[in-house]
Amino acid sequence: MIHGVVTAAREAVVRITVRGPTGKQRRLNALIDTGFDGWLSLPAETIDLLRLPWRRRARALLADGSETIFDIYEATILWDGRPRRIPIDEANTSPLVGMVLLEGYEFNAQVRVGGAIRLKRLPRASGGD
Numbered sequence: 001m002i003h004g005v006v007t008a009a010r011e012a013v014v015r016i017t018v019r020g021p022t023g024k025q026r027r028l029n030a031l032i033d034t035g036f037d038g039w040l041s042l043p044a045e046t047i048d049l050l051r052l053p054w055r056r057r058a059r060a061l062l063a064d065g066s067e068t069i070f071d072i073y074e075a076t077i078l079w080d081g082r083p084r085r086i087p088i089d090e091a092n093t094s095p096l097v098g099m100v101l102l103e104g105y106e107f108n109a110q111v112r113v114g115g116a117i118r119l120k121r122l123p124r125a126s127g128g129d
Contacts, residue, residue, distance in 0.1 A: 001080070001119065001120050001121070002014055002105075002117075002118070003116065003118060003119075004116075004117030004118075005114060005115065005116065005117055006109060006110065006112060006113060006114065006116075006117065007113070010111065010113070011031050011032075012031065012109050012117045013029045013030065013031055013032070014029070014030055014032065014119065015027060015028070015030075016029075016030045016040070016077055016078070016095070016097070017077060017078040018040075018042065018050060018075050018076075019050070019075060019076045019077070019078075019083075020051045020052050020075060021051065021052070021053060022051055024049070024050050024051065026046060026049065026050060028095055029094075029095065030094070030095035030096060031094055031097065032096075032097045032102070032107070033096040033097065034099060035063060036096050036097075036098035036099065037099050038087070038100055038101075039087050039088070039089070039098055039100045039101045040075075040086060040095065040096065040097055040098060040101055041088070041089040041090070041093065041095060041096040042088050042089075042090065042091070043091065043092055043093065043094075043095070044090055044092065046095070047073050047088065052073035052074060052088060054071060054072075054073055055074050056071075056072050057069055057070070057071055057072070058070060058072055060089075070089055070090050070091060071089075071090045072087050072088065072089055072090070073087070073090065074086070074088065075088045079101070080105075080119070080121060086101065104121060104122050105120060105121055105122060106118075106119070106120045107119055108120070
């Protein structure tokens with residue numbers, strides 16, 4: 001299970017460890033963003049610090065209707081006690097956890113300052129709907 005907290009700004013935050021290919025790592029707060037359909041976004045400074053390898057460019061439609069082009073890198077994160085290699089979107093915002101990273105988890109939030117955030121792994125779905 002992954003734990004976090006609701007901040008005074010009413011943001012759901014979890015702590016994530018991100019590691020680059022040289023073994024350098026950073027533990028950081030990341031906001032859960034249910035409107036972000038990616039994995040994890042990081043600012044350019046963190047990407048540079050960890051020396052994350054560049055993989056490709058992508059295009060995204062933002063909430064305001066505008067379109068943007070951004071770079072995608074790769075990193076290993078510690079997620080629910082396990083290392084996971086994932087794509088990292090470069091964005092000049094606070095680190096954001098997207099819905100793809102939350103896939104397969106139940107998300108519970110006590111929405112008040114200091115409220116608990118819990119991400120619990122769901123049991124694997126059995127085949128045959």
